[in-house]
Amino acid sequence: MNWAEFLTAEEMKLVHEASLAILEETGILVRNEKARRIFARAGCRVESESGVVKIPGNVAEEYRKAFPPSFTFRGRDPRYDRTIPQDGPIMITASSAPDIIDPETGRQRRATSGDIAGIAHLVNELPGYDVFSISTLAADAPEGLSSLTRFYAALRNCAKPVRSNTPNMKELEEVLALGAIIAGSEEAYRKRPLINHHYCPVVSPLTMDVESTEAVIYLTEKGLPVYGTICPNAGMSSPLGLIATLAQGNAEFLALAVLMQMVRIGTPLIYAVLATVADMRTGNYAPGAIETAMLQMGHSQMARYYNVPSGGYIGLTNAHTNDAQSGYETGMGTTAALLGGIDMLNMGGLLGSLMVFDFAKVMIDHEIAMMLKQLRKGIRYRQEDLCMGLIDTVGPGGTFMDQIHTLEKMRTTAYLPKVATRDIRDRWEKEGRTEIGFRALKEARLILTRDNPALFEAELDRKILARFTGLEGVAVSGIPV
Amino acid sequence: MAVQEIFNAVLAFERDRTADLVKEELQKQTDLQLILNEGLIRAMDEVGRRFSTGEFFLPEMLLAAKTMKAGLEVLRPHLSSNMGELMGTVVIATVKGDLHDIGKNLVAMMLEGAGFKVINLGVDVDADGFVRAAEEHKADLICMSALLTTTMPAMAAAVKAVQAYDRRVQTMVGGAPVTKVFADQIGATAYSADAPDAVVMARKLMTDRVHKQ
Numbered sequence: 001m002n003w004a005e006f007l008t009a010e011e012m013k014l015v016h017e018a019s020l021a022i023l024e025e026t027g028i029l030v031r032n033e034k035a036r037r038i039f040a041r042a043g044c045r046v047e048s049e050s051g052v053v054k055i056p057g058n059v060a061e062e063y064r065k066a067f068p069p070s071f072t073f074r075g076r077d078p079r080y081d082r083t084i085p086q087d088g089p090i091m092i093t094a095s096s097a098p099d100i101i102d103p104e105t106g107r108q109r110r111a112t113s114g115d116i117a118g119i120a121h122l123v124n125e126l127p128g129y130d131v132f133s134i135s136t137l138a139a140d141a142p143e144g145l146s147s148l149t150r151f152y153a154a155l156r157n158c159a160k161p162v163r164s165n166t167p168n169m170k171e172l173e174e175v176l177a178l179g180a181i182i183a184g185s186e187e188a189y190r191k192r193p194l195i196n197h198h199y200c201p202v203v204s205p206l207t208m209d210v211e212s213t214e215a216v217i218y219l220t221e222k223g224l225p226v227y228g229t230i231c232p233n234a235g236m237s238s239p240l241g242l243i244a245t246l247a248q249g250n251a252e253f254l255a256l257a258v259l260m261q262m263v264r265i266g267t268p269l270i271y272a273v274l275a276t277v278a279d280m281r282t283g284n285y286a287p288g289a290i291e292t293a294m295l296q297m298g299h300s301q302m303a304r305y306y307n308v309p310s311g312g313y314i315g316l317t318n319a320h321t322n323d324a325q326s327g328y329e330t331g332m333g334t335t336a337a338l339l340g341g342i343d344m345l346n347m348g349g350l351l352g353s354l355m356v357f358d359f360a361k362v363m364i365d366h367e368i369a370m371m372l373k374q375l376r377k378g379i380r381y382r383q384e385d386l387c388m389g390l391i392d393t394v395g396p397g398g399t400f401m402d403q404i405h406t407l408e409k410m411r412t413t414a415y416l417p418k419v420a421t422r423d424i425r426d427r428w429e430k431e432g433r434t435e436i437g438f439r440a441l442k443e444a445r446l447i448l449t450r451d452n453p454a455l456f457e458a459e460l461d462r463k464i465l466a467r468f469t470g471l472e473g474v475a476v477s478g479i480p481v
Numbered sequence: 482m483a484v485q486e487i488f489n490a491v492l493a494f495e496r497d498r499t500a501d502l503v504k505e506e507l508q509k510q511t512d513l514q515l516i517l518n519e520g521l522i523r524a525m526d527e528v529g530r531r532f533s534t535g536e537f538f539l540p541e542m543l544l545a546a547k548t549m550k551a552g553l554e555v556l557r558p559h560l561s562s563n564m565g566e567l568m569g570t571v572v573i574a575t576v577k578g579d580l581h582d583i584g585k586n587l588v589a590m591m592l593e594g595a596g597f598k599v600i601n602l603g604v605d606v607d608a609d610g611f612v613r614a615a616e617e618h619k620a621d622l623i624c625m626s627a628l629l630t631t632t633m634p635a636m637a638a639a640v641k642a643v644q645a646y647d648r649r650v651q652t653m654v655g656g657a658p659v660t661k662v663f664a665d666q667i668g669a670t671a672y673s674a675d676a677p678d679a680v681v682m683a684r685k686l687m688t689d690r691v692h693k694q
Contacts, residue, residue, distance in 0.1 A: 031580070098630045098658045110662075137630055146631075167578075167631035203580045211578065236583045283539045283587055283676065285657075355657070 003341035088343035111136030120157035128369035204237035271303035288329035297340030311344030487520030546594025574602035581628035608642035
């Protein structure tokens with residue numbers, strides 16, 4: 001399949017050169033002292049008063065050579081490991097929303113660890129999702145245990161790769177300790193790290209923070225899987241123009257990627273973005289806009305230029321309910337990104353951009369994910385698939401409905417959705433004129449009534465609760481069905 | 482009429498001209514209240530009206546606020562303490578651990594455009610920082626912003642510290658993960674959902690406070 005691309009080969013080179021110039025002449029404000037030292041050691045100019053680091057072009061180019069071409073997500077069950085770009089496009093649920101639409105009342109409230117447990121169970125059972133990025137926060141987490149609560153609830157209920165962030169080093173180390181218990185030992189964990197990490201160390205424009213940068217350096221030193229997402233917001237934290245935002249975002253990616261190589265040569269990367277254009281009528285954050293997809297496509301092209309996997313938060317919607325707006329914003333954004341060659345889509349379950357998780361939305365997004373994967377499969381040409389013999393046998397005016405070939409292909413040729421309706425109107429009326437949100441939630445409940453095959457053995461739970469006091473009170477039973 | 486020219490200059494985003502016209506009016510001994518209310522504040526009210534109908538976009542709102550501020554800075558030293566009080570002093574910052582400041586800067590600029598004296602402390606400010614600024618600037622209102630959900634505890638700590646310092650100083654919180662429920666939980670005086678809302682709330686808080694006295 002040929003990707004839909006905006007830039008010519010020459011233009012990609014020019015964008016790359018513009019990014020290098022930004023890094024060398026304007027520089028990056030690096031607030032993390034350790035990072036500044038790493039940049040300095042590698043030959044960058046560090047302005048000690050301001051903390052601005054200027055990365056010479058030749059230094060960036062040198063470390064760029066080390067960018068590996070693939071990234072692997074690992075889960076408790078190796079069958080669910082995914083490597084991009086080979087296994088792409090992979091779907092990762094969108095994450096860290098503070099709120100949830102209560103599936104009983106339909107009202108928005110703060111999300112809890114019980115919600116995470118239910119979502120993890122669901123994601124474990126939905127083939128369209130490859131990685132579970134922890135969808136929400138946990139308002140019920142005991143003091144100081146917010147990350148442990150979230151990761152425990154997630155890992156316990158999902159055997160697929162789990163990914164999320166941590167707010168500080170203490171919580172990161174605790175999460176890694178949890179991982180080691182699950183793996184059986186620290187050594188077993190080192191051999192097969194089953195937790196995947198993500199941060200936003202870069203704050204546009206051109207700034208690297210303290211805490212997230214610290215975590216990225218730490219994980220990179222240890223050879224543990226981590227990647228960052230670059231988020232310029234045109235009109236606010238980048239120029240109000242697409243090519244300029246592309247160049248700045250690209251520079252920000254290079255700064256982070258090159259830092260990671262400086263820490264440990266050959267560190268796997270993902271070129272991940274959530275680049276947006278602010279709605280300048282009000283300043284509102286507008287990830288549902290088509291420009292998000294356009295920028296994603298541009299960044300995916302640059303990822304291919306660097307021969308690294310590309311990904312990002314795509315398919316977010318500004319809508320607050322599962323209506324046409326949420327349908328077309330998620331649908332159009334993800335389709336454009338897919339046709340632009342993205343390897344990893346961070347999408348699934350959120351309404352109101354990044355604020356609220358909704359069970360119905362995660363089911364609808366699952367169908368969209370399955371449709372996207374189908375789209376990427378494309379039409380394969382194989383001579384035997386032309387069915388020349390069959391066409392001749394059935395002949396003019398005949399039917400294919402009862403052919404053996406049809407029987408053999410009936411479950412696999414097309415994606416068969418459970419939530420979207422194909423009923424005629426009459427039937428739809430008789431069945432209550434259901435809206436998609438209703439049908440989606442019904443489907444989610446159906447899945448959640450079944451046992452979760454991913455659940456921890458009781459012995460593992462005991463070990464974890466013995467090690468981390470305070471987690472016993474955490475609700476891990478999931479949503480009521 | 483000259484004060485009308487000030488009004489026009491603000492709406493045309495003519496910063497220098499606005500400052501010059503205010504100087505001129507001061508020299509002519511025009512009533513201060515007139516210059517402030519009819520020239521500057523009325524202009525910003527018109528800007529706000531055009532912004533809420535979608536005629537003015539955000540950058541125009543900000544440009545107008547900067548222009549208004551230029552005029553106000555010329556006027557401020559001459560304002561009686563009564564008038565100064567009504568205008569109010571606001572300290573604003575992003576809380577400890579958070580480096581995101583665009584929304585907060587938007588609020589700061591719009592508060593300035595509404596006539597408030599605004600001290601913008603920047604980002605990553607801890608509870609102590611807020612209290613010291615409140616003390617130093619005799620602030621009437623402390624505004625706190627956060628984008629990261631993980632920094633919300635720092636917001637709670639800051640609100641507590643400000644109240645411990647002086648119960649009369651009011652606090653207003655905002656930012657993407659902040660809700661009215663959270664604001665109430667941590668004991669903040671007010672919550673605002675966005676920058677225009679922040680201006681409305683700030684004005685209300687100042688008016689209420691003056692009436693209480």
